[in-house]
Amino acid sequence: MNLTPPDQSIHKPNEGCLEDNKTDLMLPCFRRSMYEEPLSSYHNGSLISHLLRKTIHNKRPALNNSHLYLPSTSVSGAGLVPESGSTMAESAHEDRSSMSSKDSLGESASPGGPASAERMSVEPERPLSEHLQAKRARVENIIRGMAGSPSNRSHGEVEGAEGETCRYSAEVYKESKRKRKLPQHQDHSHSAVLTPTGSPNTSKDEECHKLREQLQSMQRLLRQLQEKFLQMYDHSNLESEEKGEGDVQEDINEPQLDSSTSSDNKRLANKDRMKVDGGYLSSERDQKSLQEMLKCELSRAVSESVDMVFRKLSMTLQSQSPQPQVCQSPEYTSVEKRGQQACASELSDCEDVSKPKPLEYYESTPVASPEHQTEALSLVVRKPSLNQLSSLSQQVKRPYPLHQTPFQFSYSAPLHDSQILEHLLKFGPHANFAGIPCLPPSLDRSSPDSLDLPWESIAMRSKVSSGHLGQHHRPGALGQVSIDSLCLPHVKMECGDLQSMAERSTFMSLNIQEGLTPNHLKKAKLMFFYTRYPSSNVLKTFFPDVKFNRCITSQLIKWFSNFREFYYIQMEKFARQAIVDGVSDVKDMAVTRDSELFRALNMHYNKANDFQVPDRFLEVAEITLHEFYNAISLNKDSDPSWKKAIYKVICKLDSDVPEEFKSPSYL
DNA sequence: CTGTGACCTG
DNA sequence: CAGGTCACAG
Numbered sequence: 001m002n003l004t005p006p007d008q009s010i011h012k013p014n015e016g017c018l019e020d021n022k023t024d025l026m027l028p029c030f031r032r033s034m035y036e037e038p039l040s041s042y043h044n045g046s047l048i049s050h051l052l053r054k055t056i057h058n059k060r061p062a063l064n065n066s067h068l069y070l071p072s073t074s075v076s077g078a079g080l081v082p083e084s085g086s087t088m089a090e091s092a093h094e095d096r097s098s099m100s101s102k103d104s105l106g107e108s109a110s111p112g113g114p115a116s117a118e119r120m121s122v123e124p125e126r127p128l129s130e131h132l133q134a135k136r137a138r139v140e141n142i143i144r145g146m147a148g149s150p151s152n153r154s155h156g157e158v159e160g161a162e163g164e165t166c167r168y169s170a171e172v173y174k175e176s177k178r179k180r181k182l183p184q185h186q187d188h189s190h191s192a193v194l195t196p197t198g199s200p201n202t203s204k205d206e207e208c209h210k211l212r213e214q215l216q217s218m219q220r221l222l223r224q225l226q227e228k229f230l231q232m233y234d235h236s237n238l239e240s241e242e243k244g245e246g247d248v249q250e251d252i253n254e255p256q257l258d259s260s261t262s263s264d265n266k267r268l269a270n271k272d273r274m275k276v277d278g279g280y281l282s283s284e285r286d287q288k289s290l291q292e293m294l295k296c297e298l299s300r301a302v303s304e305s306v307d308m309v310f311r312k313l314s315m316t317l318q319s320q321s322p323q324p325q326v327c328q329s330p331e332y333t334s335v336e337k338r339g340q341q342a343c344a345s346e347l348s349d350c351e352d353v354s355k356p357k358p359l360e361y362y363e364s365t366p367v368a369s370p371e372h373q374t375e376a377l378s379l380v381v382r383k384p385s386l387n388q389l390s391s392l393s394q395q396v397k398r399p400y401p402l403h404q405t406p407f408q409f410s411y412s413a414p415l416h417d418s419q420i421l422e423h424l425l426k427f428g429p430h431a432n433f434a435g436i437p438c439l440p441p442s443l444d445r446s447s448p449d450s451l452d453l454p455w456e457s458i459a460m461r462s463k464v465s466s467g468h469l470g471q472h473h474r475p476g477a478l479g480q481v482s483i484d485s486l487c488l489p490h491v492k493m494e495c496g497d498l499q500s501m502a503e504r505s506t507f508m509s510l511n512i513q514e515g516l517t518p519n520h521l522k523k524a525k526l527m528f529f530y531t532r533y534p535s536s537n538v539l540k541t542f543f544p545d546v547k548f549n550r551c552i553t554s555q556l557i558k559w560f561s562n563f564r565e566f567y568y569i570q571m572e573k574f575a576r577q578a579i580v581d582g583v584s585d586v587k588d589m590a591v592t593r594d595s596e597l598f599r600a601l602n603m604h605y606n607k608a609n610d611f612q613v614p615d616r617f618l619e620v621a622e623i624t625l626h627e628f629y630n631a632i633s634l635n636k637d638s639d640p641s642w643k644k645a646i647y648k649v650i651c652k653l654d655s656d657v658p659e660e661f662k663s664p665s666y667l
Numbered sequence: 668c669t670g671t672g673a674c675c676t677g
Numbered sequence: 678c679a680g681g682t683c684a685c686a687g
Contacts, residue, residue, distance in 0.1 A: 521678090533672090536671090550670095553670095554670090554671090555679085557671070557672085558671090558678080558679070558680090559673085559678080559679095561672060561673075561674095562678055562679080564673085565673080566672080566674085568673095641673095643673085644673090647672085647673085663668085
């Protein structure tokens with residue numbers, strides 16, 4: 001019985017949005033000509049874009065070398081080839097936490113992705129010039145690809161190892177039956193979302209890839225900037241501290257080696273606002289100013305660009321056919337490294353792990369719950385020891401590792417802004433921000449369940465939900481849980497929808513449940529006062545803190561089925577009683593709060609009696625009672641399916657569940 | 668085949 | 678309330 005036909009316009013909200021944002025999606029540096037724009041034409045965060053643009057355009061040996069100088073004791077060096085100090089666990093750790101995989105360059109037939117092109121700086125066997133040339137070619141290729149047509153680039157061209165995994169998964173799941181899982185959704189997306197190439201299937205894929213690549217590029221650029229910033233920071237600190245160890249000394253040498261390239265960019269960027277003399281900063285005050293400015297610029301750039309990409313990506317995901325999008329997400333790395341085993345183990349609660357997973361799988365995959373955190377997961381996400389954490393926080397002096405797991409952010413003390421940025425970029429706007437000082441305590445500490453919640457889980461949830469939401473759909477509400485919700489400075493509120501903002505902030509605080517709790521049951525019972533036949537979409541909407549999968553959905557539906565059962569049994573019972581009692585007129589069968597029938601129902605659904613049952617429920621109950629009374633009176637109950645007519649009436653009497661119920665902390 | 672609802676049972 | 682079964686719709 002399809003009581004709530006899908007709203008054909010569920011994706012309409014995105015339609016215009018997507019088009020409108022298409023050009024905004026790119027960073028200014030990508031959107032515009034790469035080499036011609038004068039600095040003055042940049043506004044707001046565009047300055048940093050210019051900076052980034054120049055940075056990417058300039059050669060990078062110094063940047064790359066800086067990785068080499070990173071001491072191997074760093075918690076998780078960016079692209080650092082595990083050296084003697086790194087244990088295997090750490091390697092796995094940093095593998096997972098790296099946006100790019102360092103194998104990508106070496107193993108991929110095609111040149112490595114943008115990130116790997118830079119991180120893979122350790123290739124002693126290759127002549128340096130050739131290596132650099134190759135890198136440069138790749139980078140330029142990337143830039144061309146981003147500035148040019150979205151469709152003129154093959155996927156593998158700029159993908160790292162995660163791309164490999166993505167393609168693998170894509171192939172695997174293309175064959176799966178999931179294709180037919182959401183036909184409506186698919187149709188909608190195809191009809192509603194225009195794509196650059198006009199070829200819906202492939203172009204969406206490509207667009208998704210493109211977006212991910214853009215995001216990666218931006219992340220990469222930001223990392224570079226952060227590195228430069230930290231190098232400067234490091235340099236100044238060490239200068240005042242008197243340098244000691246050799247590796248650190250190498251660190252501070254780097255900016256000087258690079259003084260004609262990237263650091264020039266920084267100076268260029270600083271020139272307008274700061275007085276920077278000759279080489280580096282002359283005073284601590286200037287240095288702090290520079291830090292502040294860089295933070296601002298970074299934040300602004302992030303808020304402007306990343307948000308756009310996230311939003312665009314989210315929309316693309318929503319509008320895309322049910323491909324294995326989890327791996328197309330820019331943050332897939334955090335999941336992919338877990339390997340199939342971990343994914344499987346997380347889903348093993350419900351389904352045969354060898355089977356292709358329905359969409360719910362992707363929706364729920366990234367959430368780690370204690371009971372499902374098998375060893376496979378623990379291989380991936382290791383909570384660093386307190387020692388590590390403290391040492392981490394003491395490491396800000398050097399160009400600290402830029403690739404850290406969420407856990408590392410979860411318990412460390414004051415965070416660097418760039419750590420937040422990195423975290424944001426790395427794990428997406430929905431990642432766990434526990435430990436970020438600016439968040440209120442309630443948001444600060446997520447339970448372990450949500451510690452490893454990459455943003456694609458939300459994106460997927462958004463996708464899935466929006467596919468079913470119908471009239472409840474709010475454009476990108478969940479998928480756009482974004483850095484808007486963070487307290488980063490200069491965060492731009494692009495989506496003015498207050499409701500969605502509220503939901504975002506709500507969502508940020510969600511502690512996604514693996515299973516249904518007694519509170520959920522209680523909430524469901526109260527919801528029954530409003531809706532007897534909630535669609536699974538409604539259930540998803542009103543249990544946002546529940547990690548929906550097939551089992552959970554079925555269980556919730558089963559609950560309501562049981563509620564109905566009890567409800568109808570009571571109705572029939574009281575209707576028959578009324579007939580036995582000789583009630584001749586249905587008007588004498590009013591259902592009030594004093595009625596025995598109501599008390600029975602209230603006892604069942606509202607045992608604590610702490611909920612004000614809506615009058616509408618009394619009306620519906622009365623109507624139901626009358627229906628039963630009439631049917632029985634007319635001897636319709638001789639028909640085995642006599643109740644069905646009643647069900648048909650009652651199912652139309654559902655009313656909307658109040659918004660308050662959407663709050664995960666409603667009870 | 669899958670999702671859903673009703674019904675029955677424990 | 679959950680499990681199982683059956684029927685039905687898409």
